[in-house]
Amino acid sequence: MEAIKEKLIVSVSPHVRTEESVSRIMWTVNLALLPATVMAIYFFGIRALYVLSLSVMSAVFFEWAFEKFTKRPVTISDGSAFLTGLLLGMNLPSGVPFYLPVIGSFVAIVITKHLFGGLGYNIFNPALIGRAFLLLTWPRIMTTWLEPSGFTVDAKTTATPLMILKEEGIGRLLELFGDKANLYIHLFTGQRAGSLGETSVIAILIGGLFLLWRGYITWHIPLSFLGTSAVIAWVFGGKGVLFTGDPLIHLMSGGMMIGAFFMATDYVTSPMVRKAQIIFGIGCGFLTMLIRLKGGYPEGVMFAILIMNCFAPLLDRAFKTRVFGARKGQKK
Amino acid sequence: MALATFKGGTHPPEKKELSKDSPIEVLSEPEKVIIPLSQHTGAPCKPAVNVGDTVKKGQLIGTPEGFVSAAVHSSVSGKVTGIENVQLPTGRFSQAIVIENDKQNEWTNLKDNPDYMNLSPEELKNKIKEAGIVGLGGAAFPTHVKLSPPKEKPIDIVILNGAECEPYLTADYRLMIEKTSEVVEGLKILMKILGVKRGIIGIEANKPDAIEKMKEAVRGIEGIEVWALKVKYPQGAEKMLIKATTGREVPPRGLPMDVGVVVQNIGTAFAIFEAVRYGKPLIERVVTVTGEGIKNPKNLMVKIGTPVSHLIEFCGGFKNGIGKLVAGGPMMGFALSGLDVPVTKGTSGILVMSDSEVIHTEDFKPCIRCGRCVDACPMGLMPSMLSVLGEKGFYEEMKEYNLFDCFECGTCAFVCPSKRPIVQFIRLGKSLVKP
CATH class of the missing domain: 3.10.20.600 (Ubiquitin-like (UB roll))
Structure with missing residues (x-):
């Protein structure tokens, strides 16, 4: 019996824990991005594969290097650096030179994530800061889009549907795609110019609904984000006349879908309290549409989410959960 | 339903x-x-x-x-x-x-009281006090104190806690199966002491045979109901049990008597019966x-x-x-x-x-703000914030997140994907600051 005493472990309850873990969550989200990854490669060919693997590999490398350099435990197996790299790649045009994904990953992993304290402590979504840095530094490269021409060697450059909508109006967009039904089909499947992983609505929906079904995300942020955007697009998106906009075009183009399901829902940079998440989503939708309709850029998802990231802790404070037994409005 | x-x-x-x-x-x-x-x-x-x-x-x-x-x-x-x-x-x-x-099992003088239901509430309570009975669910609060609410807190319901929501444990379950009528007698004594007309026995639905036996045993007894409760931890926590069966919410830092309820554990009811009947x-x-x-x-x-x-x-x-x-x-x-x-x-x-x-919690990871603990906390607290503040030593600030409303059920730490020792941080905070 004495020998046992040496071995007994004493710690605070609870003595059982869930099977869930950070790495399981991260790898599940990576898995949920698989359909979008496959579609990216299908539409943008070998270039997509090249850009995506480069950004994933450099993100993982920078995490490893930073942690080695600062003598911290190496956490590359938890899948979070992989996810950041994958999301960054998904948000790049297919024709970017090799140094863009590498520099973007550096900004995302080293500056946005680790210099703020590593996983859990970053204020901003790392992949989006990476992309924002690239967009502001190389604005031309970052807005040069190639046609979704699969594995053909010389893809032509073209404009994204949102650029056309902003510069030339809905008429030109319909002219290019034939009719509205055809436009919707192209947007839904993803056969259009745009960032690698953002174009295929159906692929993103499959991944997003999978995460919803498994409980890794909840409806609060995506629904309030998309709903707000849809309402604003409908009310203010028309030509001079209120209530004539086309919400579907707005929902299915740009980074709206991947933003609502995969970027705005990032645990670390979004609120935890459900009510706060709804406000967060509404803010994302509002800012996105403000930029799209009134701003200088055709697309606003990235900036909208980054701006709302700043408010996440504040929203959690403002919408603190109600303590059991406390009456409504009762503050202690 | x-x-x-x-x-x-x-x-x-x-x-x-x-x-x-x-x-x-x-x-x-x-x-x-x-x-x-x-x-x-x-x-x-x-x-x-x-x-x-x-x-x-x-x-x-x-x-x-x-x-x-x-x-x-x-x-x-x-x-x-x-x-x-x-x-x-x-x-x-x-x-x-x-x-x-000495293994002789020689008893002191015990007095059998077949007529115990004719004793006055005060006499009954005294027997419980003399028998040294405490809540057997774990907290071991002296039962006679629980049965002496102040005048301004009228009690109208007694709840017997048969939830036994802790995994593994089956002590209360066995008592409900094997000592069904004794447990019900215990409840009747409790109701008499408190002058209460309504008694509820709450049992988690994963014990259907116990629910059946209890229902059988209370058939024809006026005022006693048996409730099947959803199997969910911590269903057997006093406040959660009261909410589930009566819809009443005990106010923060309050006691069940604030909403007119006294909760007793199954084992306690059995001990009460034995004390009152046999003087044991x-x-x-x-x-x-x-x-x-x-x-x-x-x-x-x-x-x-x-x-x-x-x-x-x-x-x-x-x-x-x-x-x-x-x-x-x-x-x-x-x-x-x-x-x-x-x-x-x-x-x-x-x-x-x-x-x-054994889970080795010393390897815990940073909070990724997933919010699972916020959703799971039965008290409506934000354990993630408590754990982060506790980890960094901001003990006073933990009070802003209602530190002292936590009853340490461990639900937050159970669901935490980062395996954070949240309860430990909370206990540390509680021990270092005044409420």
Whole structure:
């Protein structure tokens, strides 16, 4: 019996824990991005594969290097650096030179994530800061889009549907795609110019609904984000006349879908309290549409989410959960 | 109809199957018992015997000090060999009376009261007080105190807690199956003491046979209802149980009596019946010995003060390489540091976890703000914030997040994907700041 005493472990309850873990969550989200990854490669060919693997590999490398350099435990197996790299790649045009994904990953992993304290402590979504840095530094490269021409060697450059909508109006967009039904089909499947992983609505929906079904995300942020955007697009998106906009075009183009399901829902940079998440989503939708309709850029998802990231802790404070037994409005 | 429940909570693996079909066995006589003088919430008792004294079974050996305290009796007949400072299952230390068991089981004079229902509420309460009965669910709060609410807090419902939501434990379940009518009598006594017309027995739906038996036993008794509750941890927490069965919410830092309710555990009701009917003091209780690390899981009737080692031996000893020994259930129980710790009035189970089951929380990761704990907290707190503030030493700031409303059920830490020792941070905070 004495020998046992040496071995007994004493710690605070609870003595059982869930099977869930950070790495399981991260790898599940990576898995949920698989359909979008496959579609990216299908539409943008070998270039997509090249850009995506480069950004994933450099993100993982920078995490490893930073942690080695600062003598911290190496956490590359938890899948979070992989996810950041994958999301960054998904948000790049297919024709970017090799140094863009590498520099973007550096900004995302080293500056946005680790210099703020590593996983859990970053204020901003790392992949989006990476992309924002690239967009502001190389604005031309970052807005040069190639046609979704699969594995053909010389893809032509073209404009994204949102650029056309902003510069030339809905008429030109319909002219290019034939009719509205055809436009919707192209947007839904993803056969259009745009960032690698953002174009295929159906692929993103499959991944997003999978995460919803498994409980890794909840409806609060995506629904309030998309709903707000849809309402604003409908009310203010028309030509001079209120209530004539086309919400579907707005929902299915740009980074709206991947933003609502995969970027705005990032645990670390979004609120935890459900009510706060709804406000967060509404803010994302509002800012996105403000930029799209009134701003200088055709697309606003990235900036909208980054701006709302700043408010996440504040929203959690403002919408603190109600303590059991406390009456409504009762503050202690 | 949807089963009654509360908001939040979680679903740890139930593991009741290990011991649920083992009828309550009387544990063999221990060589000696170590009976702590502080097994309850409140003031410790003063020793009522001296070293060398001969004591009988059921004899008073610890006199309560003050109102919030509970008398302590000898669970064996024999000779007092020492009054020592010993470690309790909770990790705290207390003076204890060590008695060498002569195995004669010679009782003090007990008085049978077949007519107990004709006693006055005051007399009934006195019997409970004299028997040293405390809440047997774990917190061990003196029962007679719970039964003496101030005048301005009228009570209209008594709830018997048969939820037994802690995984593994089956002590209350076995009592409900084997001592059904005694438990119901206990409830009737409680209702009489409090002058209450309505009694509720709440049982988690994973014990359908217990629900059936209870329903059978209360048939025709006016005012007593049996409720099936959703299987969800912590359904058996007082506030959650009250919410599920009555819809009433105990206010923050309040007590059940603030909403007109008194909650008692199944085991307590059984002890109350025995005390009132036979005059028997609380000297034994049902303990579930279970887990992947014990050879033969059992439900045992154990004399208070029996060393844990004796229970382990009786159940065939360890298997699978022992890692952790827990007094109580896995969610709120206390990890033991040794085997010579005695079973106390609040010990509902001994859980033996094998080496491979032990979670090493020293490897915890940073909070990723996933919000699982916020959704799961039955008290509507934000455990993630409490754990981050506690980790960084912002103890005063933890109060802004309602630190003292936490009752440490462990749901947050259970669901945490980063395996953060949230309850530990919360306890640390509670011990370092004033409410």
